[in-house]
Amino acid sequence: MTSRGKYVYGGLESGTGCLSCYLNALCIAEELLPEETLLLSEIVAPPIRLEKRQVLYRQEAPFTSLYVVRTGCLKQETVVESEQLLTAIWLPGSIIGCDTIGLEHYPSTVSALDTATLCELPFERLEAVMQRLPKLRRRLQRTISRSMQQERMSLQRLLSRTAEARMACFLLAVSDCFHRRGYSPTHFRLPVSRNDIGSYLGLTQETVGRTLATYQAQRLLRVTGRDYQLLDLVRLERLASSTGRRQKRP
Amino acid sequence: MTSRGKYVYGGLESGTGCLSCYLNALCIAEELLPEETLLLSEIVAPPIRLEKRQVLYRQEAPFTSLYVVRTGCLKQETVVESEQLLTAIWLPGSIIGCDTIGLEHYPSTVSALDTATLCELPFERLEAVMQRLPKLRRRLQRTISRSMQQERMSLQRLLSRTAEARMACFLLAVSDCFHRRGYSPTHFRLPVSRNDIGSYLGLTQETVGRTLATYQAQRLLRVTGRDYQLLDLVRLERLASSTGRRQKRP
DNA sequence: CGCGAGTTTGAATCGACTCAATATACGTGG
DNA sequence: CCACGTATATTGAGTCGATTCAAACTCGCG
Numbered sequence: 001m002t003s004r005g006k007y008v009y010g011g012l013e014s015g016t017g018c019l020s021c022y023l024n025a026l027c028i029a030e031e032l033l034p035e036e037t038l039l040l041s042e043i044v045a046p047p048i049r050l051e052k053r054q055v056l057y058r059q060e061a062p063f064t065s066l067y068v069v070r071t072g073c074l075k076q077e078t079v080v081e082s083e084q085l086l087t088a089i090w091l092p093g094s095i096i097g098c099d100t101i102g103l104e105h106y107p108s109t110v111s112a113l114d115t116a117t118l119c120e121l122p123f124e125r126l127e128a129v130m131q132r133l134p135k136l137r138r139r140l141q142r143t144i145s146r147s148m149q150q151e152r153m154s155l156q157r158l159l160s161r162t163a164e165a166r167m168a169c170f171l172l173a174v175s176d177c178f179h180r181r182g183y184s185p186t187h188f189r190l191p192v193s194r195n196d197i198g199s200y201l202g203l204t205q206e207t208v209g210r211t212l213a214t215y216q217a218q219r220l221l222r223v224t225g226r227d228y229q230l231l232d233l234v235r236l237e238r239l240a241s242s243t244g245r246r247q248k249r250p
Numbered sequence: 251m252t253s254r255g256k257y258v259y260g261g262l263e264s265g266t267g268c269l270s271c272y273l274n275a276l277c278i279a280e281e282l283l284p285e286e287t288l289l290l291s292e293i294v295a296p297p298i299r300l301e302k303r304q305v306l307y308r309q310e311a312p313f314t315s316l317y318v319v320r321t322g323c324l325k326q327e328t329v330v331e332s333e334q335l336l337t338a339i340w341l342p343g344s345i346i347g348c349d350t351i352g353l354e355h356y357p358s359t360v361s362a363l364d365t366a367t368l369c370e371l372p373f374e375r376l377e378a379v380m381q382r383l384p385k386l387r388r389r390l391q392r393t394i395s396r397s398m399q400q401e402r403m404s405l406q407r408l409l410s411r412t413a414e415a416r417m418a419c420f421l422l423a424v425s426d427c428f429h430r431r432g433y434s435p436t437h438f439r440l441p442v443s444r445n446d447i448g449s450y451l452g453l454t455q456e457t458v459g460r461t462l463a464t465y466q467a468q469r470l471l472r473v474t475g476r477d478y479q480l481l482d483l484v485r486l487e488r489l490a491s492s493t494g495r496r497q498k499r500p
Numbered sequence: 501c502g503c504g505a506g507t508t509t510g511a512a513t514c515g516a517c518t519c520a521a522t523a524t525a526c527g528t529g530g
Numbered sequence: 531c532c533a534c535g536t537a538t539a540t541t542g543a544g545t546c547g548a549t550t551c552a553a554a555c556t557c558g559c560g
Binding site (some may be wrong): 081 | 270280287328330331333335336337338348349350351352357358388389391392393394395396398399402403405406407408409410411449451452453491
Binding site (some may be wrong): 082193194195205206209210214225245247248 | 506507508509515517518519
C-alpha cells in the first residue's frame, strides 16, 4: 500500500468490452440482452491494472466508481477509532464499492495483494444507464442484497466457531468463489499473509498457521507458502458446518 | 414466533403520516421537502402492530415491502444448512428488508420480541416514487451502504474480542441507537433473552449472564431481568474498544 | 550472500465452553 | 388469586482451546 495510482493495462482486448468478458454471467451484466450489454460496455472505463501493494482507493477519498475484479486479489481495510480492521478480501468477479453507493466518500481503503486487473464503472454514468435500463438497476440491487445477507451470515457463523471451523469456512468460501469463476476449486494461490487471514477471521497468525498444519497432518489439504491444494472438500465442509465444539446435549 | 399475521394498530394517528412522524429525521424521509414527504406518506400502508412472538415475515416468503420500526424490538433469524442464526436485532428507526431489495424472497424470518409498531413501505409503490424523486433513491441507497459497512465492521470487531468486550460493544450499540431515537441512552428495556444475545454475539447464555454479573460487580451497570441501566458509559467504551486481551508487545 | 518479512514451533496462561444443579420469572389454568 | 409447570437465569467445577510470548526457521529480494 505504498504507492497509489491506476495504471492502464495494455493487455486486455478492449474493443470487445463486456459482451465477450468471461465474467459476464457474474458481473452486473448478467441477463442483459446483447444490445443492452453494449450500452453498459460504453461506459466502462479502460481496464485498470494494479501491482502488488498498489491502492485502488483510500478511505475518505471521494466516491466515483464501482469496480469489478477481473483477475487478482485485493483487500479492504477500514480504520475506525485508530483500530485497523481487514474488512474484506476481494476475488475475481466481486464488485467493489457497493458499500459506498449514495455516500460521498469511500469508507475504507482497497489495495491489491498481487497484480490485479479491474473494470471501472464510473457511477454517474452507470446511474444514467440504469435510468434507461431498470433491469440493470434491479440486477445491481440484487447483487447488493445478496452480498449483504451473505456477508452477514458468514461473519455471524464465524462468531460461534473455533479456529478450525473458521479456517474451513474461509477456505471453502475462497474455493467456491474460484470455482464459480471457472478456476479450480481445489488448487489455487491465495496471496494473503497468515497475519491478514488472521485479522480477517479474528485469529492470531500463529493460530492460522497451526490450524493449517493440523489440516495438513490430517491430509485435508496441502499448503506450501500461499499455494493451497484442498484434498478433501467433503470433510472440510463437515468441519465448516459444525461449530467445532462438543455437542451440547439436549 | 407461533402465529403469523399483520394486525392493524388503531392507536396511531394515521391522518398525519410521515410529516409528523417522530422518526422523520432517521427514516428515509430525511432531507425531503414537505411536499415530497407527502408523496411518500401516500404510499405508506397503515401502521402494523405486532404482538410478542408474532412474525412480520418468514424466510422464503415473497418480497413485498420494506418496514420501518416505529416502536418495539424485533429479531431476524436465518436458517442455513439446518443451522439457525440470529442475524439481526431491530430497534426503533431501523429499516427492515434492505437486504431483500431486488430479490424474490425474504432471506430470513423477522419476528417481534415484544409489542412493536411498524410502517410498511410496499416496494412496488416505493419504486414508483423513487423514479420521480431521485433524491429519495439516493437517500435509501445511502442508508443501505451505511448499514452494510456498519454491520460489517461491528461483526468484524466482535470476531477478535473477548466476551467482555463483545458485550460492551453490543450494549453501547443499543444505547446509541436508543439515544439517537430520543430515548435514554443509559436506561432501557431490551426484551432479548440471554440466549438470543448469546447467539447474536457468538457466546453462550452462561457467558452472557456471567459477563453482566461481572459488570454489575464493577458498578458498570445494573441489570434486573431485561431492564438495563448503564452507569459508566466512558468505562464501557474503553472496554468495547480494547480487544479485552493483553497487549501484544511490538 | 545477507537482511528482513513472513512463518513455524513450543510452553505457559487465561478465557470461554460444557455440563449439571439450582434459582427465579412468567403465563396458564384451576 | 394462587399453584403449578415451563421457560429463562444464575452459579460452580472441570476441560479444552486460543492467546501471549519467545525463539528458531525459511523464503524472497536486493
